[in-house]
Amino acid sequence: MSDPVLSLCDVEKVYNRGRPGEVRVLTGASLEIGPREVVALVAPSGAGKSTLLHIAGLLDTPDTGKVAIAGADMTRASDRIRTGVRREKVGFVYQFHHLLPEFTALENVMLPQLVNGAGQGAARRHAEMLLDKVGVAARGAHRPAALSGGEQQRVAFCRALANTPALLLADEPTGNLDPATSDTVFAALMDLVRETGLSALIATHNLELAARMDRKLRLDNGIVSDA
Numbered sequence: 001m002s003d004p005v006l007s008l009c010d011v012e013k014v015y016n017r018g019r020p021g022e023v024r025v026l027t028g029a030s031l032e033i034g035p036r037e038v039v040a041l042v043a044p045s046g047a048g049k050s051t052l053l054h055i056a057g058l059l060d061t062p063d064t065g066k067v068a069i070a071g072a073d074m075t076r077a078s079d080r081i082r083t084g085v086r087r088e089k090v091g092f093v094y095q096f097h098h099l100l101p102e103f104t105a106l107e108n109v110m111l112p113q114l115v116n117g118a119g120q121g122a123a124r125r126h127a128e129m130l131l132d133k134v135g136v137a138a139r140g141a142h143r144p145a146a147l148s149g150g151e152q153q154r155v156a157f158c159r160a161l162a163n164t165p166a167l168l169l170a171d172e173p174t175g176n177l178d179p180a181t182s183d184t185v186f187a188a189l190m191d192l193v194r195e196t197g198l199s200a201l202i203a204t205h206n207l208e209l210a211a212r213m214d215r216k217l218r219l220d221n222g223i224v225s226d227a
Contacts (some may be wrong), residue, residue, distance in 0.1 A: 002035055003068075003071030004033055004034055004035075004071075005033050005034065005035055005069070005070055005141070005166050005167050005198075005199040006031070006032065006033040006056055006067070006068070006167055006199065006201065007031075007032050007033075007066070007067070007068040008029055008032075008052070008055070008056060008065065008066070008067055008068070008224075009030050009065055009066040009068075010028045010029075010030055010064065011026050011028070011029045011030070011055060011062040011065035011066070011067065012024075012026055012027055012028060012029075012062060012063050012064045012065055012222075013025045013026040013048070013051055013055065013060075013062050014063055015154075018163050021062060022083060023050040023076075024222055025051045025222060026048055026051060026055075026062070026222045027054060027221065027222030027223060028053060028065070028222065028223060029065075029219065029222060029223060029224045030123075030207075030224060031201075031217055031224045032198075033167070033199045033201055034130050034199065035199060036197050036198070036199060037062055037199050037200075037214050037215075038190070038193055038194075038199070038202065038213045038214050039199075039201050039202070039212040039213060039214060039215055039216070039217060039225070040199045040202055040203075040204055040209070040210035040211075040216045040217065041053075041201055041202065041204070041218075041219060041224075042203075042204065042205070042207065042210055042216055042217070042218050042219070042227050043203065043218065043219035043220065044220065045222075047103070047219050047220055048219060048222060049171065049198065049203045049219050050171055050203075052219060053133070053169050053171050053201070053203060054190050054217060055067060056201065057086060057090050057092060057167075057169045058074055058082045058083075058085060058086045058090065059086070061075075062075070062206070068090055068163075068166065068217040069085055069090070070089060070167075072085070072167055086117075087112075087163065088165070089103065089165050089166045090114070090165050090167050090168075090169060091151075091160035091161050091162075091166060091167070091168045091169070091198075092160055092167040092168075092169050092170075092171075093156055093157055093160045093169070093170040093171070093173045093189075094156075094166065094170075094171050094172075094173070094188055095171060095172040095173065095175040095176050096176055097144065097151060097152040097153050097155065097156040098156065099155060099156060099159070099207070099217075100143040100144075101143060101144050101145060102143070103143070104140060104141050104142060104143055105131065105136065105139055105140050105141075105142055105143075105144070105147065106124070106127050106128065106131065106140035107156065107157050108142065108144070108155055109126075109127035109130055109131060109158045109159045109162050110123040110124055110127045110162070110164045111159075111162075112129055112130060112159060112163050113126060113127070113162050113163060115161060116163050123162075125181075126162065127140075127158065127162065128140065128152035130161060130162065130192070131154075131155065131158055131203075133158075133188075133192055134154040134157060134158060134188040134189075134191075134192060135154070135188060136151050136154050136155060136158075137206065137218075139155075140210040141152055147227065148181075149176065149177055149181065149214070150177055150184060150185045153173065153177065153185050153213075154177075154185060154188055154189075156173075157173070157188065157189050157192060158192075161192060162193070164196065164198075166198055166199065167197060167198060167200070167201070168193060168198055168199070168200040168201070168202075169200075169201050169202075170189075170200065170201070170202040171203050172203055172204060172205065173186070173189060173202065173204075174186050174187075174189075174204070174206070175204070175205065176179065177204075178216040178225070182206070183209075186209050186212075186222045190212065200213075201207040210227070
């Protein structure tokens with residue numbers, strides 16, 4: 001049996017530990033995401049889903065517990081190793097697109113590839129292919145300010161998948177869009193995820209969107225459980 005693409009085991013995260021205002025965000029959170037599995041993470045506001053996603057994506061470290069990506073224990077890995085694994089194996093999508101405003105849509109998708117050592121031609125061809133798959137290839141020469149909210153988020157999806165990661169982590173990826181646009185953009189994301197065959201953990205408040213994924217997890221009181 002292949003290793004989980006993502007594994008969290010008994011992860012704990014406490015802010016201001018032992019001081020006034022101590023906040024226990026994660027209190028033994030555990031989960032596994034299998035190969036090609038798309039999992040919804042449902043959580044009330046303030047439950048700690050962003051903290052969990054940051055730990056899963058190696059942007060933060062747990063106080064206790066274990067984090068593994070593709071079977072490799074990252075819990076005590078050096079910053080250099082964590083940065084390399086994060087760059088090569090993990091893609092991120094946030095509620096706000098965070099596209100670089102001075103670059104075109106195409107250049108935004110090319111940039112992670114160039115940073116990772118790809119040549120200009122290969123990076124351009126791959127970026128054009130991704131933009132085409134989500135229906136915004138014709139907008140590749142436009143800067144983010146000239147794109148609609150839905151178009152910006154679709155470009156952000158492409159940028160997150162530019163380096164063909166094994167794992168996508170998304171934090172309310174359609175939360176800033178109106179319902180109709182949200183449905184269209186989410187469908188584009190799911191098509192792209194399914195076609196590329198990666199695994200994904202997608203945090204959302206939208207139970208209709210969550211129901212379209214392989215299974216649902218709930219984060220509440222610092223613990224992850226089946227929803």
